Amino acid sequence: MPHSTPGIPHSTPGIPHGTPGVRENPQTPAGKPWSRAIDVHHHILPDFYLDELETMGVRTILPGVDRPTWSADSSLAMMDRHGIRAAVVSVWPGVPAGLEPKPAAEFARRVNEYLAELVAAHPGRFGAFATLPIPHTDLVLEEFEYAVDTLGLDGVGLVSNYAGLYVGDRSMDPLFAAAARHRSPLFVHPTVPPSTGQPNFGLPASLYEFPFESVRVAAQLLYNQTLERFPELPVILPHGGGGVPFYAGRLSCGGLISAALTDRLPEDPVGSLQRLYVDIAMTGDPHALAALRSFAPANRILVGSDFPLMPESYTLDTGHRVVRHGGFSAEERTRLDHANAEGLFPRFTGKDG
Template identity: 45%
Template sequence: MHDLPSLIDVHHHAIPPAYAKSLGNRVAIPGVDYPTWSPEESLEVMDRNGIGTAVLSITAPGVTFLDDDADPAAARRMARTVNEYFAGLIEAHPDRFGAFAVLPLSDPAAAKDELGYAIDELKLDGAGVLTSYRGRYLGDPAFEPVLAELADRGVPVHVHPGTPPARDLATFDLPPSLYEFTFETTRTVASLLFNGVLDRQPHLKMIVSHAGGTLPFLAKRLTYGPTIGSYLADRAPADVIATLRRLYYDIAMSANEFSLPALQKLADPERILYGSDFPFMPAAHTAENTAGFAEYDGWSEKDRVAVGRSNALSLFPRLTRS
């Protein structure tokens, strides 16, 4: 076991009380046992695993479960409620918690408004978005104004997968988070690549979940777009691999001997970040993932400090005092 830095966990979920109450008995993620959560539970798990600070986020379905509410402003109000809760939690525990603002991205104009409030007024640390909204992935032109503002502001954005928008989930009777989430991350990054968004927004600080889903395995394959379909010649990035290497990758559910070598081939250590996926993965998994991170022999000790802490500090300078 290597000596670890005080870790910064960039993939750590929260379930604010008002959010849980609004979600009610809705199925958040099919087949997934929805956990309980409290700040105290997070702090206990953090303390047991050497996690100094957790940057909190809302997992799927974000506030999209309110998109079809009779009140068209319901999702916007819930985003505001969650973000203000996060701000209060940070005020109470400034060295232990950061937060990604939840954005009601189904309505891009509302998302831009909430981004401004969350960053300028609440002083949250970044923004959290899902891989798709109403069947549209992040490469859809409707979302680029929000991504462009994130890039212009230098605000990190964490991309979390959600349930696929067009999928017969009964086919295998398996939770989509077991395997489909990894494909959703790949789908949304492919849409960003081949719609030119990542090249038009080269300064976008985008963190993709779970070691990039299947991106490390498919990175070379994605370079063959124009070979497979000549119509993609004008849409493909000039250098697919270099564009993928500009992304950041968290290692939630991925600090193991299968995932890390593939990710390491694609991403420099400066672009990899520690993540736990607590509480949607239980405390025992946080210990397992942390041990996998600590024991992985593909990194130097300098790399391990970068992945565990210093890369996050470069993205979230407020946390330098944690």
């Protein structure tokens, strides 16, 4: 996926204004899909982070994908062009799996302190998801408390699996419990699956595997009844929930396939999955948008740009298509633009929010 291109025009070709049956938002400036949006899917790639990964032998964050460039100024400029008031940023993919406990904890601490400095330097424009030294449970909990209570970060950024440990695993319950107590959102971004020897067809895994990674996480959360056991735990799945909207009904059929799975399901399996939050990144095409709107309640949908891992022109087009063709009422559009995110991130609920 190519990096964003600065200086794109403020209008998006191919999206007609005044589409029949779709109310335009008079508060949204021309050419901008949003008015006061809070972007919850916004990557940052500080130079020190990429340099540190390279010293560990991690030469690319995602094989087969062009390496994007990033700076705080580029994020802010993009946000202004899109009508995005604030972004809750994440360093993806965070701390690499497989590090020994001490270097993993030190790396997480350095990233989180950088995030806190970035937020402090741009009041009202940035929040941040902390990164954690998974799977080292004691250090994970220690860093979580430091990141949230001392640094004031806004939640936790996770990847779908850490060398095969998927984040819906019951071993993650201590983190879930801590996050639920703080009502700290968990942003679970897909990553490359841990399989070895799997043909890749000469294509990057992000192109087709990422939606299935989100399904794998959702299946674990469902059959471990995680959201029922931790009802105050907000979990965000990006890219419209990946494949979850299409697979939600199928995932609820476990008891029909094996009677032993019946007791593992919550009473309302699809309703349980609909408690997940999703963002609108990469959901602008008619098929994805229809699935998103059919599955996700309007109070569970958030703005997400996927900047800078997707081109800005694509992100802008997605925003326009979601707003204009998603069938949102005026109230639902306000929820999507910022109100849903404000409910998750108190930082942005001040009088200027």
